Amino acid sequence: MSLVFYLIAALTVAGGLASMVLKNTVHCALALTVAFAGLALFFLNLDAQFAGFAQILVYIGAVAILVVFAILLTKGSETPKDGVFSRTWLAGLAVAAAVFAVLGWAILHTAPMLPGATPAPAVTVEQIGQALIGRYVLPLEIVAVLLTAALIGAVIVAMHEKEGTK
Amino acid sequence: MIRNLDQIFVLLQHWLVSFLAAAWQGAAGVLINAAAIVCVFPALFAVAVWLERKGLGRMQNRLGPNRVGPYGLLQPIADGIKSLTKEDIVPLSADTVVHFLAPVLLVVTAFMGFAVLPMGRNMVLVDLDAGLLFYFAMGASTELAVFMAGWSSRNKYSLLGAMRAVAQMISYEVVLLLSSVAVVMMAGSLSLTKIVEAQNHYTWGFPHWYIFTPWGLAAFVMYAIAATAETNRSPFDLPEGESELVAGYHTEYSGFKFALFFLGEYVAMFSISGLGTTLFLGGWSAPFSFLTWVPSWIWFFSKLMLSIFVFIWMRGTLPRLRQDQLMNFAWKFVLPMCLLNLMVAAVWRFMGDGWLRWFVCSAILILAYAGMGWSELRKKHIGPRSYRYAE
Amino acid sequence: MTPLAGYLLVAALIFSIGLAGALTRRNAILVLIGIELMLNAANLNLIAFWRYGPHPELLTGMMFAIFSIAVAAAEAAVGLGLVISIHRHAKTTDLDQMNRMKG
Numbered sequence: 001m002s003l004v005f006y007l008i009a010a011l012t013v014a015g016g017l018a019s020m021v022l023k024n025t026v027h028c029a030l031a032l033t034v035a036f037a038g039l040a041l042f043f044l045n046l047d048a049q050f051a052g053f054a055q056i057l058v059y060i061g062a063v064a065i066l067v068v069f070a071i072l073l074t075k076g077s078e079t080p081k082d083g084v085f086s087r088t089w090l091a092g093l094a095v096a097a098a099v100f101a102v103l104g105w106a107i108l109h110t111a112p113m114l115p116g117a118t119p120a121p122a123v124t125v126e127q128i129g130q131a132l133i134g135r136y137v138l139p140l141e142i143v144a145v146l147l148t149a150a151l152i153g154a155v156i157v158a159m160h161e162k163e164g165t166k
Numbered sequence: 167m168i169r170n171l172d173q174i175f176v177l178l179q180h181w182l183v184s185f186l187a188a189a190w191q192g193a194a195g196v197l198i199n200a201a202a203i204v205c206v207f208p209a210l211f212a213v214a215v216w217l218e219r220k221g222l223g224r225m226q227n228r229l230g231p232n233r234v235g236p237y238g239l240l241q242p243i244a245d246g247i248k249s250l251t252k253e254d255i256v257p258l259s260a261d262t263v264v265h266f267l268a269p270v271l272l273v274v275t276a277f278m279g280f281a282v283l284p285m286g287r288n289m290v291l292v293d294l295d296a297g298l299l300f301y302f303a304m305g306a307s308t309e310l311a312v313f314m315a316g317w318s319s320r321n322k323y324s325l326l327g328a329m330r331a332v333a334q335m336i337s338y339e340v341v342l343l344l345s346s347v348a349v350v351m352m353a354g355s356l357s358l359t360k361i362v363e364a365q366n367h368y369t370w371g372f373p374h375w376y377i378f379t380p381w382g383l384a385a386f387v388m389y390a391i392a393a394t395a396e397t398n399r400s401p402f403d404l405p406e407g408e409s410e411l412v413a414g415y416h417t418e419y420s421g422f423k424f425a426l427f428f429l430g431e432y433v434a435m436f437s438i439s440g441l442g443t444t445l446f447l448g449g450w451s452a453p454f455s456f457l458t459w460v461p462s463w464i465w466f467f468s469k470l471m472l473s474i475f476v477f478i479w480m481r482g483t484l485p486r487l488r489q490d491q492l493m494n495f496a497w498k499f500v501l502p503m504c505l506l507n508l509m510v511a512a513v514w515r516f517m518g519d520g521w522l523r524w525f526v527c528s529a530i531l532i533l534a535y536a537g538m539g540w541s542e543l544r545k546k547h548i549g550p551r552s553y554r555y556a557e
Numbered sequence: 558m559t560p561l562a563g564y565l566l567v568a569a570l571i572f573s574i575g576l577a578g579a580l581t582r583r584n585a586i587l588v589l590i591g592i593e594l595m596l597n598a599a600n601l602n603l604i605a606f607w608r609y610g611p612h613p614e615l616l617t618g619m620m621f622a623i624f625s626i627a628v629a630a631a632e633a634a635v636g637l638g639l640v641i642s643i644h645r646h647a648k649t650t651d652l653d654q655m656n657r658m659k660g
Contacts, residue, residue, distance in 0.1 A: 020578030061306020092580025
């Protein structure tokens, strides 16, 4: 486990923790961006170049900005008076800890059976393109329809209603 | 001799690296290249600042700076000294960490774009297989830095400027991507070195640059419009228009941080012009086949400075567009033209060589442009404006 | 511990952090942020298994991750649109106060 892996892991986990713990919502969104960047670095470390750059382009370039816009449009940057954690925070934390315990146990128990270090796969963007048009053309078209539906849906959900039809 | 002059920087780097042990040579080579980029482009920034102030002055029928050196040539040095020695004022209620990090993030992401631009034959820092995607990923991160700057200042003018800038950058990012996809389709690769190689051929002395094809010219025009909007240059500079918004998202920055914003904006302009020359103007290839003896990096930087000059020219000539006009323009006019251009590029590819494909592709593009323009001009909305989707 | 186990543990940690945040924060947008963290952790799992799995040349894991990125972006857009619409109606994004079915 190399030093690079530990550094990226520290960055990502710190970003994730900060985004869930900080009081100011915009700070949480910016910490989330750090977590996304850490994950993109993980993808690059795993020789998945296309996925890493797509992660930066889509998540940092679009989703993070969307989250920030939503925070500003809903006045989320004012600190709430009742505190930032809900009344049932202990139950939520317990559930999350239980999930992590189960997952960690499963991983550590099956660790001997997992494959070891394998040589890096040489994947070019051309292969990804061929796969998208060849083997995965149906998911591609369905995702296109889904994105169109999401675009139209988000606009309709978020727009003001017309005065007469309230 | 000519080949040596063309490869002079590559040979210089190999010579410098040869002083080190073999284990360190790879990393040292990359570091030397990166240091060269970090030194050359701020120097070009100084030249561009002088060119802008003198050029704008001349276009506006005044002299521009002429006191500091002969023809004001030492003005950038004076500007640099001024911005380094000014007091760094941070507003009391500003969010200090985010306020500090915003210009840093902007400059870092602006410089990262240069890593994949081929500045000459064999002169690219990293030859990534998905180079164009890397470039756009770095461009997308710039928007976040702009937002951070505007929000952290706790100033309504800054926030307004930042929101406008981010909305504009997101809209024109789509246009930028789609006009580049036409080039990627024809060259068959996302790697910028391969795109330049695909343009490096000559027929009867004329080069095969993509701008000399109908779909390439349309794509280049749309890329140029999107590039001016991405870098917030006039006529799309409402986010930083002094008469509207004080200074937009960099209102509350002074001294060195303001100089960093200025540097970041110009470096982004250089890198987007560099990408434009790589995609459409043939990168480092010479315009005519009898001029290939001139070193390739001279061609790249000349085309880059020509694009910068066109940016400055547009700033001095065109009036500013209003925010809703430019968003309207992006989504309702340029984006459909971009999609049509993709189809025209496909028609060009599959029609085979000859004069017929020139005629068909040009006809489709000109008819579409004329048709859409006529239908937009016919709608004259007179009455109070209403925004249903943007409250 | 193999490299793959390391990546899986980090992904599990990020997943649990996202889950904890989604279950404990009041603001609806922060719940959505938690959901995005969970989706990203799943993507990391997919890419890690693709890299260290038996047939990386089939590109299955990478394709799955790319489609997951696209779908997550669409879901974030719709979710945030919903949050904005709810805020317009209830004037708050506090989830503890939205405990009635009637508006």
